[in-house]
Amino acid sequence: MQILETERLVLRQLTIDDTHDLFEVLSDPQAMHYYPAPFTHEQTIGWIEWNLRNYTQYGFGLWAVVRKDDGLMLGDCGLTMQPVEGQPTIELGYHLRRAVWGNGYATEAALTCRDYAFAVLKAAHVVSIVSPQNTPSRRVAERMHTALREFVWQKTQSTMCLYSTDQPPSMAAQP
Secondary structure, eight states, X not given: OEEEEOSSXXXXXXXXXXXXXXXXXXXXXXXXXXXXXXXXXXXXXXXXXXXXXXXXXXXXXXXXXXXXXXXXXXXXXXXXXXXXTXXXXXXXXXXXXXXXTTSSHHHHHHHHHHHHHHHTSOOSEEEEEEOTTOHXXXXXXXXXXXXXXXXXXXXXXXXXXXEEEEOOHHHHTOO
């Protein structure tokens, strides 16, 4: 089911049929350098199942990012609920194939997801949680957020960068 569309991308719900393509992203040691470890095949299935539950529970999750011109699944991008300083918070995250890094796909998908969170979900606040050493992800986060501070993320007990954006007043006034 298609959720969003940009000039070059379609974002749609993940399905179990995406396991092979998403495994190529999540099992890449370089792409997953800032995670505890690259994902196994079983962990990739679990990741997709977690997002399927998120679609049901919250109406959103991480979505498959598909390039329009050739149908290649590039990875995932979307919104999840994460604990931030004791509060459930909408986080915008993304994971893309290393072969397509540097082409603006992550930023294009992430900006569209951020705008969706404000316009459709009426979120008051959206964050991205990024390891301080993850320079490529930080560059994407800097393009879509307006504030940055460090915090200790209770989920990992480590210091992370918390990028955030509040809903623009013009969107808050819309019905």
